[in-house]
Amino acid sequence: MAEAVLDIDGVRAFVRVVDLGSFTRAAEALATSQAAISLRVKRLEDRLGIRLVDRTPRHVAPTPRGARFLPAARRLLDAHAQAVSDLTGAPPPRLDLGISDHVAGPDLPARLARLGFDGAGLVAEVTILPSRALRAAFGDGRFDAVLVRDEGEEPGGTVLATERLAWFAAPGFAWDRDDPAAGPLRLATLAGPCNVRAAAETTLDAAGLPWREVFVGGGVLAVGAAVGAGLAVAALAPSTAPAGLAEAGARLGLPDLPVTRVVLHARPLRGRAAEALRALAAAYRGPNAP
Template sequence: MDQPRILDIDTVQAFMLVADLGSFTRAAEVLDTSQATISLKLKRLETRLGHRLLERTPRHVSLTAQGERFLPAARNLLDAHERALSGLQPAPPSRLTLGISDHVAGPELPLLLARLNAYDPSLVVEVRIASSREVVARYGHGELDAAIARRGDDNADGEILFREPFRWFASPSFQYRPEEPLKLAALAAPCGFRALAIDALDEAGLPWREAFVGGGVLALGAAVSAGLAVAALAQRVAPAGAVDVGERFGLPLLAPQDIVLMARPGRREAREVVKVLAAAFRSAAGR
């Protein structure tokens, strides 16, 4: 007689996290377990279902056609399980107020939010994007549940998500003559990374002048794209079409910056969301 095909909730959750985060390693981080344990759970799930759900390579994880079909059912199963645990009533929506430095918030942000929503569709995410200094200050004043910022800013001490390289970017049409001051686009003072970039130019003995002062990284990108000036930016947030001109113009190397996640201890549900946030950000940023 055939054994009943009963699905284990923890195993289904592991599958959903691997699918959403695109990584066994990131799923293991969220579940506080090892990559080997996640792999074993997924093999057992595939055996139970009789289908291969994931394609694995050393650098990439993707869903098979059967995995794509199973994922919505997996989400429904986990949602029903949570409703059963909460007494057949949907749990009240949770809220996460998140601050992200505009030097860090790159084109991965929509994917990051999608992964948070996939993990907890009832989650209300309030995102505030500002300078690292402002994000850290708001976190320190208790206005944010979590913050992602550059470690070098005041009191930005937390879990290191990854190390971000910074480069000098300009439009391909931008012209620079070494005998003339470098036209620089930077954020308005006080900005920690503005100071680092200016200090690097001064230490290298390279004259510069402000050609554009922006209120955010989006404005800096616009100035770069318009060919107005050179800006020090993370490659992830550099505008499309901009090129790294550091070596060509003989500009000083910029030190990579640690990007950290600061989060307050709270309810178990909030801690789980923060774990997913950290894993999703590393995954989305390709780290």
């Protein structure tokens, strides 16, 4: 049997399909068409003589043999990027990226590693800040790109996903909105300026419900810890809520929170930085994005 010669574009397409769970998102990340991605993966499968990906209309996942091939495929891509970098002798490109704490989510480190941000050929500097601070810094030229969460009040950018905020509390947290003796609703919030914090306070005021801040955290994980300890409730995006918290709006009789958008603002980028940003945007893109 002749030795299979792997095509680097096919390997890259396979890895992106697995990482993003979608041929469509892989095509977005690699700036090509879904048909081209399907063809690249099919040619790779033909060369290897095995099926790498199971495809159904609603599910894309590696086959058992595809999962075994995946670590070697990642190493091949890293070696390829390093070889190109060594050949050119140029310093690795940089990507100065800002991500809102209400977008990042607890799985951000794993997501960045999975998408190759730790691979050869790119230096990524990632800063976590509130959305309003990120937008201002981006306007001042501080970042190459920012991922923020807003309620549609800001023009420009690319909408990656829409999501309704929700109230989260510990399972044992109790508050009766109809009992004056219960006192104001206890809130845990992110330090301002913060769009989610403002949305929570505005929603409670519009419903005529008393509230008071009892915890202000420097990040979503800190807010989640306070909520998990039963100190307060918090308005959070379900996609970024820390593990162990439960949606409690219906149980506590709290009003619906607004729908928010995950928006990407980016400057023109090229090469490895542009590819990495496309992959990250595809990873955050929701099924209900425009």
